[in-house]
Amino acid sequence: MPEIELRAVRLSDEAGQLEAELVPAAGMLCRSLRHRGEELLSQNAGALAYAQSGKTMGIPLLYPWANRLAGFRYSVGGRTVQIPRDDQRVRTDAGGLPIHGVIGGRMSWKLEDRNERSLAASLSWSEDSPELFELFPFRHDLRYSARLLDGRLQIELEVSACGPDRVPLSFGFHPYLTLPGEARERWRVQLPAMRALALDARQIPAGPAQTLGPQRFQLERRQLDDGFDGVAEPARFSVEGAGRRIELTFLRGYPCAQVFAPASPQCICFEPMTAPTNALSSGEGLRLLAPGQRFAAGFSVTVAQPG
Numbered sequence: 001m002p003e004i005e006l007r008a009v010r011l012s013d014e015a016g017q018l019e020a021e022l023v024p025a026a027g028m029l030c031r032s033l034r035h036r037g038e039e040l041l042s043q044n045a046g047a048l049a050y051a052q053s054g055k056t057m058g059i060p061l062l063y064p065w066a067n068r069l070a071g072f073r074y075s076v077g078g079r080t081v082q083i084p085r086d087d088q089r090v091r092t093d094a095g096g097l098p099i100h101g102v103i104g105g106r107m108s109w110k111l112e113d114r115n116e117r118s119l120a121a122s123l124s125w126s127e128d129s130p131e132l133f134e135l136f137p138f139r140h141d142l143r144y145s146a147r148l149l150d151g152r153l154q155i156e157l158e159v160s161a162c163g164p165d166r167v168p169l170s171f172g173f174h175p176y177l178t179l180p181g182e183a184r185e186r187w188r189v190q191l192p193a194m195r196a197l198a199l200d201a202r203q204i205p206a207g208p209a210q211t212l213g214p215q216r217f218q219l220e221r222r223q224l225d226d227g228f229d230g231v232a233e234p235a236r237f238s239v240e241g242a243g244r245r246i247e248l249t250f251l252r253g254y255p256c257a258q259v260f261a262p263a264s265p266q267c268i269c270f271e272p273m274t275a276p277t278n279a280l281s282s283g284e285g286l287r288l289l290a291p292g293q294r295f296a297a298g299f300s301v302t303v304a305q306p307g
Contacts, residue, residue, distance in 0.1 A: 008032075063102060093203075125142060138167045184219055
């Protein structure tokens with residue numbers, strides 16, 4: 001893979017309390033979100049490792065599929081796609097399954113608009129980019145926008161079906177949130193009402209869902225990697241500790257979620273998803289965008305004092 005220029009675009013809110021850095025050449029990775037100078041996103045192996053090998057950190061866009069697929073072949077609308085086993089384009093999980101879509105550094109976005117508070121970027125997905133089109137052969141245009149306002153980062157992605165085919169909507173984001181100054185065992189977590197998906201040993205949905213009411217708990221030593229659907233709009237997820245509350249709100253377009261809290265690194269992820277894990281393969285919960293139509297999905301990260 002050629003060397004990637006990780007030049008970041010920096011945004012700040014009007015009060016100078018919240019600052020973000022986004023990297024267009026790394027798949028529009030949001031690599032940093034700082035509140036009063038403290039980093040709120042887990043850095044993991046860093047932005048270069050994400051751009052080159054797909055080791056996620058910050059807030060990456062997972063495109064064209066979020067989470068895992070059950071294999072390297074999927075069929076949509078009568079078209080069967082064989083995903084190449086190419087670790088320069090697609091990362092695999094510990095079980096060898098393709099995960100998180102195209103590696104970030106292979107998606108180079110064009111920066112269109114920018115000011116101190118916001119940016120917008122575009123990407124054309126077509127035969128002109130064969131290394132992308134082979135993985136997901138559906139012609140469409142993408143527009144990514146981010147803005148900071150009143151202690152909140154808002155990110156939207158718009159998909160425009162500009163070709164003859166219906167475009168599957170199976171993307172998501174993976175925000176790695178962390179609370180500096182507080183041990184994870186003491187983090188207080190809040191989840192909205194939604195349905196828990198039964199997952200097999202590969203983390204692929206494999207059974208009926210269970211309806212759950214809103215939850216509030218202290219994280220303690222529990223580890224989470226759970227899938228959900230039935231997420232309402234808007235839906236609020238939060239984690240708080242050390243005098244700070246981080247709230248992630250699914251604003252529109254994200255009926256599914258993954259909640260991930262590993263033992264290490266010290267982070268928790270509330271992942272907005274347009275479809276359940278493996279939807280490209282299973283068809284379960286998969287929406288198709290008709291030619292000429294547009295679809296937009298958005299979420300926000302708000303930082304405030306608890307209560």
